[in-house]
Amino acid sequence: MKIFLDSANLDELKKGMSWGIVDGVTTNPTLIAKEGRPFQEHIREICGIVEGDVSAEVVSTEASKMVSEGRELAKIHRNVVVKCPLTRDGIMATSALSKQGIRVNVTLCFTAGQALLAAKAGAYIVSPFVGRLDDIGYTGMDLVRSITQIYKNYGFKTQILAASLRSPTHVIDAALAGAQIGTMPFKVLDMLFNHPLTDRGLDQFLKDWAKVFQEAPVAG
Ligand code: E4P
Numbered sequence: 593m594k595i596f597l598d599s600a601n602l603d604e605l606k607k608g609m610s611w612g613i614v615d616g617v618t619t620n621p622t623l624i625a626k627e628g629r630p631f632q633e634h635i636r637e638i639c640g641i642v643e644g645d646v647s648a649e650v651v652s653t654e655a656s657k658m659v660s661e662g663r664e665l666a667k668i669h670r671n672v673v674v675k676c677p678l679t680r681d682g683i684m685a686t687s688a689l690s691k692q693g694i695r696v697n698v699t700l701c702f703t704a705g706q707a708l709l710a711a712k713a714g715a716y717i718v719s720p721f722v723g724r725l726d727d728i729g730y731t732g733m734d735l736v737r738s739i740t741q742i743y744k745n746y747g748f749k750t751q752i753l754a755a756s757l758r759s760p761t762h763v764i765d766a767a768l769a770g771a772q773i774g775t776m777p778f779k780v781l782d783m784l785f786n787h788p789l790t791d792r793g794l795d796q797f798l799k800d801w802a803k804v805f806q807e808a809p810v811a812g
Contacts, residue, residue, distance in 0.1 A: 593767040596645070596775035598755065600627050600634065604778040605641050616644035618719070618755065618775040620675070620699070621651055632668055639669035647697045647717075649675035650685070658685035666694045673716060675699045678706045683713045690714030697753065704738040711748040717773070722766070723756035732756070733765045740770040760784050 594615035597608045600623040608614040617638055624631055635648045646669070650661040658681060662674035666689075674689055675697045676682040686696045695716035701707050702725060710718040720739060722732030736754050743750060753773040754766035760783050766774040 593771055594644075594773040595781065596753070596773055597642075597781060598623070598757075598775040598777050600624050600638065601778070602627075602637060602641060605638060608778060608781060609642060614642065614644070614781075616646060616671075616773070616775075617642050618647040618675075618697070618753070620649050624649075632665075635665070635668050635672065639671050642671075644671060645673045645695075645717075646671050647673045647675045647699075649677075649699065653677075653679070653681060655681040655684040655688070658682065659688050662689045662694055662696070663692070673697045675719075678702075678710060683709050686710065686713040686715050690716070699755070701739075702735070704735060704742055707735075707739040707750075707752075708742060711743060711746075711750040715750045717751045717753045719753045719755040719775075721756035722754055722762055723758040725756075726758075733762070733769060736766055736769040736771050 595613055596616040596618050597605055597614055598618045599605060600619045605617060627634060639646050648665045650658045652658045652661050658676055662685060665674050666672050673695045676685050677700045678698050686698055689696050697717035697719055698710035698715040699719045701718050701720045707718050720735045725732035725735060736752060739752050751772040753775055754771040755775050757763055757766060757774055757776040757780060759780060763774050763776060763784060
């Protein structure tokens with residue numbers, strides 16, 4: 593599963609990239625607004641930091657305007673993936689942009705039926721929002737599982753990006769469900785490293801080593 597950071601914060605993105613495990617980025621209007629910088633300039637800067645897909649969302653709500661906006665966003669950098677919401681207009685725009693060779697991430701997907709429409713429209717990515725479904729009492733991951741099965745049944749090429757992941761368990765379950773991509777806040781990515789037995793084990797190894805040797809062996 594590819595790991596994307598769900599963040600528009602440049603420091604977080606630089607840190608994630610330095611770990612060598614980040615494959616791309618998703619942003620949304622809320623995350624961009626938090627950074628308080630000109631949108632296109634900020635997306636360009638993100639593309640300079642991250643080698644991989646960078647989703648940038650349209651804010652128009654009418655199909656033809658989404659298409660114009662999407663075309664402009666796609667010009668920023670070859671790695672930009674245009675994000676359109678899963679509305680009637682969003683699906684129309686997805687279909688038009690996809691036919692023009694522009695890659696679209698259809699966002700705000702909350703049912704398998706919506707995901708079917710995104711695939712039919714030629715979406716490059718569909719984003720089911722797991723955490724937001726959990727928030728209202730559903731099991732969000734069931735949606736990822738259903739979409740995986742439906743896309744497999746018909747050989748749809750649209751990639752499933754498990755979004756709104758709020759915990760390491762969400763990330764593991766998304767991988768088990770077969771999502772091609774999981775996007776997560778920096779905090780969740782950071783938490784994936786942790787286990788008390790890793791810390792305890794390393795501490796013991798180093799103590800045992802130090803009882804016999806004074807220095808680390810020199811490589812080579
Ligand atoms: C994905 O593209 C969205 O930006 C994101 O995952 C939403 O997450 P949230 O529900 O935690 O805000």
